[in-house]
Amino acid sequence: MDKLKHVPLEGRQRVVIEGVAPEIDGGRFAIKRTVGDSVEVQAIVFADGHDSIACELLYRAADEADWLHAPMTAKGNDCWEAVFSVSVIGRYFYTVRAWMDPFQTWRGDLKKRIAAGQDISVDLLIGAKLVAEAGERAGGEDAARLREWADSLRAGNTSAAESEELLASMRLYPDLTLAAQYQRELAVVVDREKARFSTWYELFPRSTAAEAGRHGSFADAEKRLPYIASMGFDVVYLPPIHPIGHQFRKGKNNSTTAEGSDVGSPWAIGDQTGGHTAIHSELGTLKQFQAFRKAAQAAGLEVALDIAFQCTPDHPWTREHPEWFRRRPDGTIQYAENPPKKYQDIYPIDFETPQWRELWEGLKGVFDYWIAQDIVLFRVDNPHTKAFPFWEWCIGAIKEEHPEVLFLAEAFTRPHVTNRLAKLGFSQSYTYFTWRNTKAELTTYFTELTQGPAREYFRANLWPNTPDILPQVLQIGGRPAFMVRLLLAATLGANYGIYGPAFELGESTPREPGSEEYLNSEKYELKHWDIESPQSLRHFIARVNRVRRENPALQQDWTLKFHETDNPNLICYSKASPDAGNVIIIVVNLDWGHTQAGWVTLDYASLGLEPGKTFEAEDLLSGGRFLWQAPRDYVELVPDSLPGHVLRVRRWLKTERDFDYYL
């Protein structure tokens, strides 16, 4: 048959499978889920002509050799669907298989022939052959039963057309000789629950000393843990805990000349005593770090470490691996620059070095070291300034051995770059939430994040502030603005975090007008925080975080839905738990300076509420209860005292009363 050019090996695969979803970039990247989640798979499946087809989802955990099967259901317009659950962390794979189903075709046709009173003797023989062939594929009792059916058909028994038992049996033994399988196997990364739902508190341990002016230690930080836990956080995230360089050390307020007493930036990593696997001597020893970690764990707090791949001129790597850095013609190592600005305290790593393999191993070794110290949560500093292929390999290799490890990408950069890092494997990502303030901005951005295609791989982690970012809104909005921004972060995002105690204490002074840097930033000096200040938002934060813990609706992002308000300063949105048993409606006054009121129109259908029904709502912030008039009700919110409502819809029961929703 050499006349045939490009002829397929098997030309009789009549079924077409296309449009399998979810699928990222033609299957190039994995989708993400957390343990217990469902994966809803859709595919466009059809064949030529009008014969029946059958279609199934194939899926398996990475360490299982055989596919599990789930029949797919036709939803119209050639779209088929099935769902599978991911029950262990690690990787899963899925794909779709489909085939012609001659028995189903025959069965449907036979019914019509019988109804039309046609002679079906030959058709019964055709059916008998199909059933007998299935019998040959079957074993044991099934084989015997199918042989009986075949005999019965040959003998003229027409009841086969109606038999559900025969149909079920035939479905078990399809002829897969000409089955088509989707050309790709698609991957799922399944993470532990914290990837989906986490509440972060960023803390500089060196600023936790009881006395002002003293360098805090892990032992001091340990004493701060009950305070953090009392606010309902579940992650305590530490900026780099490594030795800080001395050459070109930055002084207070990022001054290029440091005083002798200046403590430097924790992100200027490495001195003579060690680098990324060493601990700053003033913080304590590895043993003390472990004591801190265990105390945190006991308080329900997981410790996240900051991995910042950059070195000071004092870092051991500059001596042990000078080839990992770019060298200038004058023999010096190239420091970081954004011309004309020079950052001589930092040597960036050269990902184009011919020794990239050793470099990659070295960098991964940093993670390996801390994983061996039972740290399985990392915040990665500026991952977008390191080569992308490194991240894909590094995260993949680590998660293959340690699927429980999670990575938060601190990439405040362009959308495609941010998304790429998430595709490459980062478990969570910082977002533009920090700068999204208006109703229009929030609605557009969070609709994109939670309803757009990126939600399959990009998990948002929302931060109202960070040590690098004191946004305008917090500089000018005062305490009410802090409340609004926290409420938004905590309810728009199942993952969110604050940089404290700066946040709860309302620290709001910029280094200079127009700057987003903090004045006297903790990045360059020790701070002494008055955490007992009566102005603190700690109780408000604790309340909000308790609401998050108690309401599954707020522990994931996919069910987010915005509702109409007639006042641009009022934003309304809802979230529901995946089983729809827990429904939370949030209304926030975005104007921290004035009371705002207006009418909110809920999209009842999206909330699973019966049209026209009043329901009882419990405000989980204020504790009040009231009846929501369907679908439109009046809301008034006063800054500071009541920045928003977090309403729980009380469960519906049929009653004779004038409202039908209660717990």
Added chain:
Amino acid sequence: MDKLKHVPLEGRQRVVIEGVAPEIDGGRFAIKRTVGDSVEVQAIVFADGHDSIACELLYRAADEADWLHAPMTAKGNDCWEAVFSVSVIGRYFYTVRAWMDPFQTWRGDLKKRIAAGQDISVDLLIGAKLVAEAGERAGGEDAARLREWADSLRAGNTSAAESEELLASMRLYPDLTLAAQYQRELAVVVDREKARFSTWYELFPRSTAAEAGRHGSFADAEKRLPYIASMGFDVVYLPPIHPIGHQFRKGKNNSTTAEGSDVGSPWAIGDQTGGHTAIHSELGTLKQFQAFRKAAQAAGLEVALDIAFQCTPDHPWTREHPEWFRRRPDGTIQYAENPPKKYQDIYPIDFETPQWRELWEGLKGVFDYWIAQDIVLFRVDNPHTKAFPFWEWCIGAIKEEHPEVLFLAEAFTRPHVTNRLAKLGFSQSYTYFTWRNTKAELTTYFTELTQGPAREYFRANLWPNTPDILPQVLQIGGRPAFMVRLLLAATLGANYGIYGPAFELGESTPREPGSEEYLNSEKYELKHWDIESPQSLRHFIARVNRVRRENPALQQDWTLKFHETDNPNLICYSKASPDAGNVIIIVVNLDWGHTQAGWVTLDYASLGLEPGKTFEAEDLLSGGRFLWQAPRDYVELVPDSLPGHVLRVRRWLKTERDFDYYL
């Protein structure tokens, strides 16, 4: 380095290329263009950090060994673009390559350093090295010139930072060692112009005899050619011209019992004298067919043949290749069925036959035979009832040898199936236009066809009627409805066709109420048409087709744009030639029963018109000229006499007059 799992061969490719468009199903299928068209390629390209990158489009015709290069331009948000033209029919390929551009980075940085008055002596050495390395990659004079530049830089010449000559030269010799190339090469099928712009006339040659009752021949049909050409068609499409089966032949109006005189359906192919490569004896000989083809060609008409892969019980294949058909347990060949209906005059082909390779060759042989007879345009009957893998192979193999061959898919079936056939290679496709009548239906459907992703591979061919479909609108709307439907087909679709003379003579009687079949359909009997009837729409059709020929705007579909009207019975849309030099605005009264009037608001920006400017419009149907008040003007359309406007925007010149647009 065996500790490294899954490590890439080259980890230093810092540039990422993703989101290359157009791309169909992850590169699985080719996009389509016609000769002279442009392909606008977009890609998302970026690297880690802030260094400059360079990006180019690679493209080539299939028979060229080497890529041609076109620099891509950054359009913001990491999106890069370039365009290439396809100048020969056949296949083209394209992909994207990108790399770090250290010279560009260095050059930009140097300017900033100079502006800041910094010491740049070391930077000049860095630049000298980059330039010297490019010199090594260059040859001849360029190499020498680059060496000079390197020396000059070493000597402290700072003008290199500004030199456009050096920049241009450096761009010619980039270091591609670590360049990234998009993982796929994407294909373009480039067809001749007729794939994009064609005007079809379907004709039963057997109904062209001068005398009623006589079976027409190619010689008779030849005499009909001037009439068809006078209406401005460029394709004459013949239903199957093969011998018609005798067993179970269908009688008039699809009766299952034929009279001895009944001529049968041309789609019931094959008798003792031959099958798909034979000619019905009453139509004439192959020589007479060739005479007809040549006469058509001389009249500006290309002959399209109908390929219907199905056989009557009399077809030679049923004897020569019984294994190409499905056999029933009683030894007979399985006829076509839609239980309880039986079509015993038709044997469908069994694409699951073990002899599928021979079958495929046999079917392709039919096309090969007619291609050898200089037929390069085929209308394929019901391709969706034949196996998809066959079409992909068959069309691919034929076009590899004969890229001029075009295939029109007659698949009136579900959207995904229809689209799949287009992806597999069909050059044009029948559409749902036949049943889209209201403004909303037409707007939605044609926006999808011309602006959606399918336009890259799906070329619509619009038919107001076919021998199988006399739509309701033509049954009830009378002559004005025929005019409206023709005008819509001819202006919404660069490809359209009619089944004549039934169409121009207004044949409108269904077989029975509710049926879309013609009464006394030409499919089952000879017809004698009075083509000279004064009621004929021939002159209207001729006018419309002349407008199409004279206006490039109407010869493609991608620039289609709908405009607002305040009357749901008035639809307004425009098309522009790709160079925007020819702009046509169409307004149609969709209500064939009543005069309709209303205000039309043109989207001036999309038309390239200056806001607020009146322009002169020439009505290419009525010949009138008038001034269009910007942007909203009043339109009144009277059924029968003026079903619509086809307005040509007269070219703009700056004048002192109160209107600024004229020829």
